[in-house]
Amino acid sequence: MPQSDSTPTERRAAASDMIDKLMRLAALKLEADEREMLKDNLDRIVALIDAMRSADTDGIEPLDHPLDGVQPLRPDQVTEDIDRDRFQGLAPAARDGLYLVPRVVDAVASAGAPRIRSANAPRRARPGKRA
Amino acid sequence: MQPFPTIDGIRRTLAAKAASAVEITQAQLARIAASDLNSFVTVCEEDALAAAQRADAQIARKGHAGLAGVPIAHKDVFCTAGVKTTCASRMLANFIAPYDATVVTRLADAGVVVVGKTNMDEFAMGSSNENSHFGPVSNPWDTERVPGGSSGGSAAAVAAGLVPAATGTDTGGSIRQPAAFCGISGLKPTYGRVSRHGMVAFASSLDQGGPLARSAADLRLLLRHMEGHDPLDSTSADVEPTGSASLAGLSIGIPREYWRGLDDRIAAVIDEAGAVLEGLGHRRVDVSLPHTAYATPAYYVIASAEASTNLARYDGVRYGHRADSPADLDDLYLRSRSEGFGAEVKRRILVGTYALSVGYYDAYYRKAQRLRRLIRQDFLDAFGAVDLILTPATPTTAFRKEALQAVDESGDPTAMYQQDIYTVPASLAGLPAVSIPCGFIDGLPVGMQVIAPHFAEDRLLAVAEAFQRETDWHARTPEKS
Known part of the structure; x- marks a missing residue:
């Protein structure tokens, strides 16, 4: 499987080849025509997201939360009953x-x-x- | 004059006892019954009339307060105990939530009358409301056209006068784009301003509930009863409620990247809106948001990755659609999910699975998160120099049904994704943004987007209200409705 240093063209081809693996990972079962459509769709979407490649993001910390927030903790107490x-x-x-x-x-x-x-x-x- | 009642107008009518909540609710239910827009998935006639009776009793006892007796609709993504919450998906077509979303509870506490649940793109994924298990919604300005999405049912219902206001959710533009297409006002609050508890999850780091209404003043009234810290949502922000802001001489940033490739006629309408703001004493300032072009790809990676994770819960076991006569457990999972989800949802699950898979995680998911930080920093830098940012809300007016649908192998789903180019940057940055009507092209409404710094909804709404005192675009209604 091509890794992240492969070219966009290689990755798009890989995405098509990967459709069966992705279906398995996502627990989806597609009929032949739907599979073909989604395979082609996936090629186009991967082409769209490959536009990110040209951005210089060296040294930039990934942003998980839009406000850079952290998950607050609450007291470790039972607050509700599960019915x-x-x-x-x-x-x-x-x-x-x-x-x-x-x-x-x-x-x-x-x-x-x-x-x-x-x-x-x-x-x-x-x-x-x-x- | 508003031919359809606003929330503010209904409150005054009720306070003056010129009509009862029951009468107002009956009038809205009659309009809903006569409408063929397909904007509702569920209409709650009995519950609505009972709630209206309670509102009348309360008004008789204590006078009018809050939103007592004001009819609204909820997007069918908000959980409502005792009423179906379908997310416009076959997966949840018969799902009745065991609890109310916090937004639903708070608005109920304020006295609203919920007349029903509105149609939407399945699991809030889409920009046309064509991805609904219950069929597409029509735009009341031209029923051959889409209302936008994913809160398309809410926007069409408000625009057609079926309700004065409705709730919506916005992940990448799902309140602002349909508001623009339907000629109404829509607010996406700051991420964390409105609780996500009981709002069926699509992309948890982006999803935010908000109001759609016929004026910015009504957006403010609704926000007051939707916002606030909620211990049941760990990403809910513990901040002061939205107040009122001073409006003297603001500087309004015009990001040059949003004008590159912009349709000339949309550009002219937005420029005219900018001139109106200048006439109100504000000043336009050129600003740059240099990473704008990366927002759409980064958004589709992050939103799809989060969707693929969130939607893993639908397994045909605990709730939701379950395939008939499964051969074994694998067959149960695979067929329940494959039968339950529509094409766009499957597309996003597969893209998200791809972006999170071994060997691609850094190239796509982490790369998108790095870009997200740069996009947010662009806005923070710009807000060092300006108070607000003005942009178009959408690249086009409402398009024809099926025009952008990827229904076969030759279809290009990314054409629909380009609808969100002006709305996803603020979503990635978690910023509040409003879309309000500012003109028409060939009889179709055009929306302008105003973006504010985090938690500056007061400033955002004050400028939108001032704009609407100066113009009457928001008061226009479709002829046929």
Whole structure:
């Protein structure tokens, strides 16, 4: 994969090639025609943002917050109660205080650790890290 | 004379008991029902009439105060307990938030009557209101044209007299550009002035709520009941509320970079507005904001990066759209997100993912943040010499529907992004800016943008109010409405 010292043309080509990787990272699944459109769109957008290349930003500190502010701390006290039933009432599928998702762990085998079905599942959805 | 009521006019009517809040609300609901602009996603008739009755009772008991009985609409990005908050997305088409946004609570405390939730570009991403799951909104000045976006429903509703005012949000111009296209007034406050709690996130370091109305005086009235520190938003600023400012002989910066390549007719209208300000005793001063050309690319990197992160929460598990019969957990995530998001949202998620990915993070994301500091410093330097900055709000008047849509492989989404060239610099710098009407071209409104130093909304609004006492562009209304 070309790195940041590659030319804009190389990076645009790389962006097209990357579309499948980006779709995977962003957890999006696109039909063929939509994928082609977004691939072409991405080329043009990368051309737009490549205009930043000509700016001299050496020695400039990145700005994270428009007022250069810092996150204030508050006292470490409980200030509200979470009403689990109310929030889970929004879920497409929930039961007994749990959010329901397709099975991610095969039935526990006779020995050894449970097998996780999905290699790409985000970490929080794995056993013990319930969302 | 204003053919459509302003907030100020409604308050006086209510205080004089010339009409009741219920009657005023009924009149607005009737206008909404008769409108075909598609500016509302949800109309809350019963709730509105009940709120109007409460306002009438309060006025009878204690006289008129605050915004009691004033009908407004909320952009459908603000969470409202008990009323759908869709963000104009299939993803949230049936989402009912379990709490009110702080802005919603504060305006309710001031006594407003919420008549409904307005249409918008999906998740506030767009400049034409064409990226809505609920269909495009029409511009009341010419229904073949867009109202701008992303607060297009709010702007069209105010311009057509469906409500005297509405809330909006502005990430890169989403209040100012639709205000300009619809011939109304819109304010993007300083970042941190208005709480983001309960405002569905797009790009958290840029998003800011604000009012759209038919006069700068009304913007001030609304801001008073929207602003203020909120412990529920860690980026909320703990500053004094907006006050009133002295107006004597201000210097108004004219940034030369904004005039390069500017349409001649827009330039003439903005120059004329500058002459009006000079007639009010202010002075125009040439200033330079040398990094302006980098604002649009830097903005699209930062906003998309933050969007890709914020929108990771929509997974079909906790709330929002969930795909039918998922084969496994991956299928659930992928299909729920792919079915739930529209094309522009997917585009921005992919761009943001790209800019944040290994090997590109420094070249894009950090580079954009460095440029953001330079752009902000340009403004700070300019405000060392001038009190305010005057620019056009938009490069064109309202364009025809579908004119800038990237609907197929030959489409160029960056043409739409260029709509924001005059509004994104102030967004990156976190500065307050207002767009107010200052003329017409071929029957379509033109907006001027005035930008102030951080937290100088008092000065900004004072100049806008003085301009509107001198001109009547803001009082004009579309013939068909």
